[in-house]
Amino acid sequence: MAVIQATKISKTFYNPSESRAVKTLDDVSFSADKDEFVVLLGPSGCGKSTFLNILAGLTSHDRDGGKVTVHGRTVLAPQPDLIAYMFQDSILYPWRTVIKNVELGLETRAMSRAERRERAFKYLDLVGLRAYADHYPRQISGGMAQRVALCRSLALETEIILMDEPFGALDEQTRATLGSELASICRELKRTVVFVTHSLAEAAFLGDRIAVFSAQPGRIKIDIKNNLPRPRVMGSPEFRNFVDELWLHLQDAKQQAGAAPDRQGSPLGAT
Amino acid sequence: MSAASSSATRTVIAIRLACGVLALLAWDLSLRLGLIDPLFLATPLQTFQALPKTAVASLPHIAVSFLSFFQALALGVGAAVVVGYLVNTSTYASRMFMPIFQAGVTLPKVTLLPVLVLWLGIEKTTIITYGALSAFFPMIVNVAAAMQEVKPNQITLARSLGLSRAAIMRKAVIPAMLPVLASGLFYACNAAMMGVFIVELAVARVGVGAYVHDLAVTFRTPELYAAVVLTSLMTIAINLAIWYAARHLSKWRTVDI
Amino acid sequence: MISPAAARAALIVALLAIWELSIYLSGASNILIARPSQIAVAAWNMIVGASSAPDFYLNIGLTIFELVVAYAVAVVIGLSIGTVVANWKVLGDALEPLLLALYALPKVILYPIIVLTAGAGLAGKAFFGVLVGIFVIIFNTSAGLRQIDPNYLRLSDSLGFGPRRRFFSVILPAAAPTVLAGLRLGFGYTLIGVLTAELLTVNSGLGRLIDWASFNFYTPDLFALIFLAIGLGILGNMAFSSLERRWVR
Numbered sequence: 001m002a003v004i005q006a007t008k009i010s011k012t013f014y015n016p017s018e019s020r021a022v023k024t025l026d027d028v029s030f031s032a033d034k035d036e037f038v039v040l041l042g043p044s045g046c047g048k049s050t051f052l053n054i055l056a057g058l059t060s061h062d063r064d065g066g067k068v069t070v071h072g073r074t075v076l077a078p079q080p081d082l083i084a085y086m087f088q089d090s091i092l093y094p095w096r097t098v099i100k101n102v103e104l105g106l107e108t109r110a111m112s113r114a115e116r117r118e119r120a121f122k123y124l125d126l127v128g129l130r131a132y133a134d135h136y137p138r139q140i141s142g143g144m145a146q147r148v149a150l151c152r153s154l155a156l157e158t159e160i161i162l163m164d165e166p167f168g169a170l171d172e173q174t175r176a177t178l179g180s181e182l183a184s185i186c187r188e189l190k191r192t193v194v195f196v197t198h199s200l201a202e203a204a205f206l207g208d209r210i211a212v213f214s215a216q217p218g219r220i221k222i223d224i225k226n227n228l229p230r231p232r233v234m235g236s237p238e239f240r241n242f243v244d245e246l247w248l249h250l251q252d253a254k255q256q257a258g259a260a261p262d263r264q265g266s267p268l269g270a271t
Numbered sequence: 272m273s274a275a276s277s278s279a280t281r282t283v284i285a286i287r288l289a290c291g292v293l294a295l296l297a298w299d300l301s302l303r304l305g306l307i308d309p310l311f312l313a314t315p316l317q318t319f320q321a322l323p324k325t326a327v328a329s330l331p332h333i334a335v336s337f338l339s340f341f342q343a344l345a346l347g348v349g350a351a352v353v354v355g356y357l358v359n360t361s362t363y364a365s366r367m368f369m370p371i372f373q374a375g376v377t378l379p380k381v382t383l384l385p386v387l388v389l390w391l392g393i394e395k396t397t398i399i400t401y402g403a404l405s406a407f408f409p410m411i412v413n414v415a416a417a418m419q420e421v422k423p424n425q426i427t428l429a430r431s432l433g434l435s436r437a438a439i440m441r442k443a444v445i446p447a448m449l450p451v452l453a454s455g456l457f458y459a460c461n462a463a464m465m466g467v468f469i470v471e472l473a474v475a476r477v478g479v480g481a482y483v484h485d486l487a488v489t490f491r492t493p494e495l496y497a498a499v500v501l502t503s504l505m506t507i508a509i510n511l512a513i514w515y516a517a518r519h520l521s522k523w524r525t526v527d528i
Numbered sequence: 529m530i531s532p533a534a535a536r537a538a539l540i541v542a543l544l545a546i547w548e549l550s551i552y553l554s555g556a557s558n559i560l561i562a563r564p565s566q567i568a569v570a571a572w573n574m575i576v577g578a579s580s581a582p583d584f585y586l587n588i589g590l591t592i593f594e595l596v597v598a599y600a601v602a603v604v605i606g607l608s609i610g611t612v613v614a615n616w617k618v619l620g621d622a623l624e625p626l627l628l629a630l631y632a633l634p635k636v637i638l639y640p641i642i643v644l645t646a647g648a649g650l651a652g653k654a655f656f657g658v659l660v661g662i663f664v665i666i667f668n669t670s671a672g673l674r675q676i677d678p679n680y681l682r683l684s685d686s687l688g689f690g691p692r693r694r695f696f697s698v699i700l701p702a703a704a705p706t707v708l709a710g711l712r713l714g715f716g717y718t719l720i721g722v723l724t725a726e727l728l729t730v731n732s733g734l735g736r737l738i739d740w741a742s743f744n745f746y747t748p749d750l751f752a753l754i755f756l757a758i759g760l761g762i763l764g765n766m767a768f769s770s771l772e773r774r775w776v777r
Contacts, residue, residue: 058431080433091428095446095523104442105432136526156432279618286622311644366532367539374765377716379723382734382757385742385750389560457632464634472636472728479637487640495640502637510632511625 002031003192004055004083004160008066010217011050011059024050025061026217032209034159037186037193039207041200041246043254047218048196049164055194056085056162070160080105084153086163090145092137099124099133102151123151126185143174150182154189163195167202176234179205187230200243200250205232210246214253221253313493318500325497332482333502336467339395339478343402344463348456351407355414369415375408381469388474398470398478405466406459413455417448450521457513464506562748567755570748579749581737588756591726591733594650595760598657599718606662606714607707610669620670631663635721639728653725653733660721661714668710672703704775712768719761 011025024047032038040048053059055068057075068075070082078085084105092101102120111119124130127147132140140148146166153161167175183206186193197203203210207226214221224246228238295315301307302314313321355372359365384401391397421444429439471480479502486495530538544564551563562570573579613620613627639656646652676699684698726735734757741750 056431058427078431078433080431085431087424087428087431089424091424093425093443093446095449107442108432108434108438136523138523138526279621282618283622286619287626290623290626307645363532363535367535370533370536374762377713377720377765378761379720379757381720381724381727382738382754384727385738386754389742389745389747389750461632461634465636468634468636469724469728472639483637483640487644492644495644499637499641503633506634506637507629507632511629514628514632 003034003036004068004070004194005031006051006055006066006068008064009051009054009068010062010064010066011047011054012062023217025054026219027066028218028220030211030220032160032192032194035190035192037195037206037208039203039210040194040196040213041203041207041210041250042198042213042218043215043250044198046213046215046253048213051213051218052162052164052194052196056083058085080108080156080158082158082160084156084158084161086149086153086161086166088165088168090137090142090149092145092148094137097134097136098129098140098148101137101148102155105152105156119155119157120151123154124148126154127151127181143170143178146170146178147181150178150185154185154191158191160192160194163193165196165198168197168199175199175202182206183231200246201234203246204228204239204243205234212246212249212253222249224249309492310490311492313496317493318496321493321497322501325494326501328494329479329482329498329501332477332479333505335477336471336479339398339402339471340464340467343399343467344406344460346399347403347406347463348410348459350403351410351455351459352414355411356418358411359415359418365415369412372408372411372415376412380404380408384470384473387470393474393476398467398475401470402463402466406463409458409462410455413451413458417451417455420451421447450517450524453513453517453520457510457517460513461510464510559745559747562751566748567751570746571752571755574749574752581749582740584737587733587737590650591722591735592760594654594657594722594726594733595719597650598654598722599661599715601654602658602661602665602714602718603711605658606665606710607669609662610666610707610710611673613666614670614673627663627666631667635659636724636728639725643729648729648731653722653729656725657718657721660724661716661718664717665710665714668706668713669703672706672710673699675706676702705772708768708772708775712765712772715764715768716761719757719764723757 007029009025009028009030010023013022013024014020015022028051030051040051042048050059054061055075057068057078060076061068070079073079073082075083092098093104096104099117099120102123103116106116106119121130121133124133127150129144129147129151132144132148137145137148146169150166153163167178170178179202186206195206204226209223209225211220211223213219226242228242232239298312298315302309302312357364358368358372380401383404387397387401391400425443425447426439429443434442467478468480471478472484473480475481479498483495483498483502486492486498548563548565551561558566570579574581574584577584609627613623635656638659642652642656642659646655680698680702681694684694689697723734726733727738728735730736730739734753738750738753738757740746741753
């Protein structure tokens with residue numbers, strides 16, 4: 001059963017300095033089932049992050065009949081009790097200690113101070129950062145900061161977590177470690193995850209299902225089930241085959257975009 | 272390590288003490304060696320002896336000055352926060368207006384004093400207006416800088432967590448701005464005190480400035496020095512308290528890695 | 529879209545026009561306020577010697593002389609103390625709260641004492657100017673020298689620079705923005721100090737002229753003198769800004 005559903009979503013950005021419209025997303029329909037880990041894979045600038053922001057209610061979509069629903073409820077604004085969002089940057093508040101950052105999203109809820117603290121510690125334990133609870137963000141590494149951001153999202157205990165290239169700013173090694181940590185956490189905690197990335201390996205490693213985006217305008221070109229058994233092994237032959245398959249789809253998506261005349265302009269509104 | 276740092280601490284304290292002793296010595300010797308006429312300079316001992324009497328006599332003046340100072344500070348800082356916030360919500364307005372306010376910090380506003388006296392008279396209003404004008408410029412420059420400290424992605428994060436506008440203000444905007452605002456308050460406070468004392472020295476009949484001026488022109492030298500020492504200590508205490516509070520508030524920016 | 533700077537200039541012109549017109553139309557008292565055009569005429573008369581301003585050029589020259597002396601002293605001593613404090617950590621730690629306390633003191637309260645001990649002439653006024661102007665130079669110099677990225681110094685060592693080359697091609701350019709900002713602010717504060725002193729003891733200089741104008745209710749002259757003083761500040765600011773643009777990229 002679909003937990004989150006998007007029907008016929010389009011998004012047009014207006015570039016006031018050139019007074020022209022750029023269609024970033026065109027009629028995208030998508031759904032994710034309960035406890036499913038779906039990856040949105042695509043080249044940069046294909047609109048996959050914009051799409052994720054629309055799912056989160058952070059960005060509005062075009063008013064042309066398309067809509068996003070969670071359990072049938074229409075999403076027009078952030079829904080912190082249903083959806084947690086994780087950004088590419090950790091965005092920790094530098095004036096708060098690690099634990100206070102994890103508690104941030106819980107402070108608007110009817111919880112006692114002790115309950116909040118307990119919940120925050122539970123997730124810090126999960127990523128092994130209890131010892132750093134009283135450190136300031138300046139004092140921890142980028143990988144640790146992103147783990148704290150993960151805790152902040154998990155601590156909301158929402159059914160859905162949306163992740164926008166959450167490991168994109170990290171070095172390759174940290175990225176792989178955090179990826180496998182995330183895979184095991186998700187197996188344990190049962191959450192519905194929509195995960196944006198442009199990394200084939202990350203997509204193959206994490207996703208139950210992978211939606212491949214094509215660019216200009218952004219569309220879902222193909223939706224593939226990932227039948228690799230878990231726990232997955234990054235270098236195994238099946239894994240490599242699957243990555244190759246994804247790569248072909250991605251190349252296709254790029255060629256289609258390249259073949260179409262570039263009348264839409266850059267989605268970033270190059271100036 | 273700890274031995275080295277404790278010996279460094281001892282050196283630091285020794286240097287501070289030496290500075291204090293040297294200053295007192297220079298003060299005392301300049302009189303004993305006849306470098307300065309005792310009509311114009313009291314010895315440290317005389318000054319110290321004059322302290323209690325002067326403290327009592329200057330109390331009403333101190334009360335008047337500090338009331339003016341707080342009113343001027345509130346007015347200047349309040350105006351700077353409101354105008355600074357409005358001007359800096361737009362990049363264009365900020366680029367258009369901020370150079371004027373930046374220049375205002377170091378332009379000699381003191382020359383406006385005769386005009387203020389002409390318009391407002393030798394009244395409390397003149398003192399408060401000039402004090403507020405002095406506090407306004409350093410504060411507004413810091414309000415602008417403080418607003419630069421609020422990063423758009425920190426607001427996006429707060430929105431994604433479902434924080435209300437009021438909560439975003441309380442949990443994201445104000446904490447980010449606070450260190451810079453607090454150091455702005457330090458400069459504004461200093462400027463407002465300076466402004467109040469200038470007007471009092473120049474034209475007023477009550478207030479610390481007027482009292483000190485009165486003591487100076489009547490050559491009641493020990494009292495003069497006692498009053499200046501007293502006022503200096505009080506103003507320094509207030510300003511340093513703000514300085515160290517600002518430093519405490521920005522602990523998260525300087526914490527050791 | 530016009531540039532913010534052009535909009536600013538237009539705003540100032542518009543304000544002057546509104547000032548001129550509103551005073552002209554409302555017929556406000558000429559004692560309380562003067563129109564920009566009257567101020568311009570008064571300024572012109574002072575410049576060509578057609579006003580009764582006492583010793584105009586002598587007094588202006590005196591103020592500028594006091595300013596130059598005070599600023600020179602503030603720069604030399606300020607840069608020296610700033611450099612020493614930045615390079616000797618123990619001394620810097622020891623002096624920091626003392627310097628801060630002196631900086632936090634509203635120095636005008638010392639002015640009566642300065643007049644008693646140093647006199648109400650050039651020495652007293654220049655000394656007060658130094659006192660007001662020097663601290664920002666000290667703090668910016670030491671901050672500029674301390675915040676140099678240690679990697680720059682490591683690089684210069686790895687390239688085998690001698691102390692001379694190290695100073696001129698690494699330390700100076702890296703510290704220049706902060707130090708120059710300190711010198712610019714220091715100029716403004718020194719000017720404020722000198723003019724404050726002059727207005728408190730109205731015996732000579734621009735302070736004497738302003739006192740003459742306000743005592744006699746020569747309001748256009750008073751405003752002209754105020755603009756002159758503020759113009760002095762703006763001129764200094766512009767000179768430093770162009771220096772900063774040339775040296776700091």
